[in-house]
Amino acid sequence: MTRVIRLTVNGTSHDVEVPTYRTLLDCLRYDLGLTGSKEGCGVGVCGACTVLLDGKMISSCIALAVFADGRAVTTVEGLAEDERLHPVQQAFVDSGGFQCGICTPGQVVSAKALLDAIPNPSDAETREWMLGNLCRCTGYYKIIESIRAAAQRSRP
Amino acid sequence: MNAFEYRVPRALDEALTVLREYGEDARVVAGGTALVTMMRQQLVRPGCLVSLRDVQGLDRIEAVNGALRLGALVTHREAEVSLLVRERLPVLAETFRRVATIRIRHMATVGGALAHADPNQDPPVTLLALGARVEIRGAGGRRELSLGEFFRDYYETALVPGELVTAVTVPLLSASSGATFLKFLPRSADDYATVAVAATVALEPDGERCREARIALGSVGVTPLRARVAEALLSGQRLGESVLRAVGEAAKGEVDPLSDHRGSAEYKREMTAVMVGRALTQAWEAARRSARGTL
Numbered sequence: 084m085t086r087v088i089r090l091t092v093n094g095t096s097h098d099v100e101v102p103t104y105r106t107l108l109d110c111l112r113y114d115l116g117l118t119g120s121k122e123g124c125g126v127g128v129c130g131a132c133t134v135l136l137d138g139k140m141i142s143s144c145i146a147l148a149v150f151a152d153g154r155a156v157t158t159v160e161g162l163a164e165d166e167r168l169h170p171v172q173q174a175f176v177d178s179g180g181f182q183c184g185i186c187t188p189g190q191v192v193s194a195k196a197l198l199d200a201i202p203n204p205s206d207a208e209t210r211e212w213m214l215g216n217l218c219r220c221t222g223y224y225k226i227i228e229s230i231r232a233a234a235q236r237s238r239p
Numbered sequence: 240m241n242a243f244e245y246r247v248p249r250a251l252d253e254a255l256t257v258l259r260e261y262g263e264d265a266r267v268v269a270g271g272t273a274l275v276t277m278m279r280q281q282l283v284r285p286g287c288l289v290s291l292r293d294v295q296g297l298d299r300i301e302a303v304n305g306a307l308r309l310g311a312l313v314t315h316r317e318a319e320v321s322l323l324v325r326e327r328l329p330v331l332a333e334t335f336r337r338v339a340t341i342r343i344r345h346m347a348t349v350g351g352a353l354a355h356a357d358p359n360q361d362p363p364v365t366l367l368a369l370g371a372r373v374e375i376r377g378a379g380g381r382r383e384l385s386l387g388e389f390f391r392d393y394y395e396t397a398l399v400p401g402e403l404v405t406a407v408t409v410p411l412l413s414a415s416s417g418a419t420f421l422k423f424l425p426r427s428a429d430d431y432a433t434v435a436v437a438a439t440v441a442l443e444p445d446g447e448r449c450r451e452a453r454i455a456l457g458s459v460g461v462t463p464l465r466a467r468v469a470e471a472l473l474s475g476q477r478l479g480e481s482v483l484r485a486v487g488e489a490a491k492g493e494v495d496p497l498s499d500h501r502g503s504a505e506y507k508r509e510m511t512a513v514m515v516g517r518a519l520t521q522a523w524e525a526a527r528r529s530a531r532g533t534l
Contacts, residue, residue: 084242084243084244084245086245102242103242103243103244103245103288104240104241104242104243104278106275106279125279126276126279127272127276127339127342127343128340128429130340130342133342136345139316139345140341140342140345141342141345141346142272142342142343142346145271145272145275145276145279145346146271146275146346147245147271147275147288149245149290150271150290150292152247193342211341212341214340214427214428214429215339215340215341215342215343215429
């Protein structure tokens, strides 16, 4: 049982035929070749699969692709413009906000959503927002620092 | 995951028709956080998913006759940040805020959480303490149940095949009342509770003695539950250590927790008494502020 769905991913419209059981994450990775979003826990806890659906961050591993029919998806691949990294990405590079990198796409997408919603968050707001993005190597201080730096840099 | 039909009806009646067509083989899906996870784990294998995403009118938060009515498709995040909920029933907004992560709260819906009926969830605990009622639609029409009638067992509700939850109506607190939701989380902030408590306290006109109290508990039984024996001890009482101790002891006798990685049954039982005491203290203090008109 398949269905043809229309997704706007990072600004580009795609018509994709998917089995109804296809997760949004698998659709992005295997049907569209966007492998930035990762599968970590597979149960919506770790945050490695975080994408924005109509601007709101969700866990794409427990969303079905058919849920995104007619909607806009933003993945980590959609953050940089041309060759220029998004300010959040640049801040993660500059502040050492990652080590092994597997959680980083999810961290960066969540952090972008945070700064879209709250341009100048307090550390408490940042911690509450980011608490569902797990990192098993670098710890969280550098991630918070990166977000702080990105917020400062984005300030007009 | 198994293969299944996916239907996206545009109206409630159409959804009910599809549900009737597929009977027990159909599952209603809204945010999908619980259902898709269970399907991925092969715990449920529906033949048809009926998505409510395009059904109009189920996503509103309204003030109605001394109550708030939350449509089934309102997300946890919407309930959390709603100015109406924050102003009229801050305890409910705060409860939704304590669920999992913002990511999950963007997806999970008010109606979906009720229909899922996992006794570890937070909102049912507060809704139970506040005396909320669930609106249900089916082929036979509309019916309404209290949460006590709605929750039957682990992941089991009074819903029969062909029915779905359309809204929950939550009475506002009466005058000189306070309410608190507390979640005991020894592991991480996004976890299910080891013990969750919602308490309401309504005071006599003297602004000190308890007229009526309600205590609802989560994660300590097969459904969220009311500690009615404990509640009954509070009538006419003033807040004090000996009362809280007696109420906590009584509540321990009303729970039946399971041992798991969030704590042993014995530990959860002990923590029930502790958390009930803390929640009542906070609800009582809020009620006093309300009685003094400082809320």
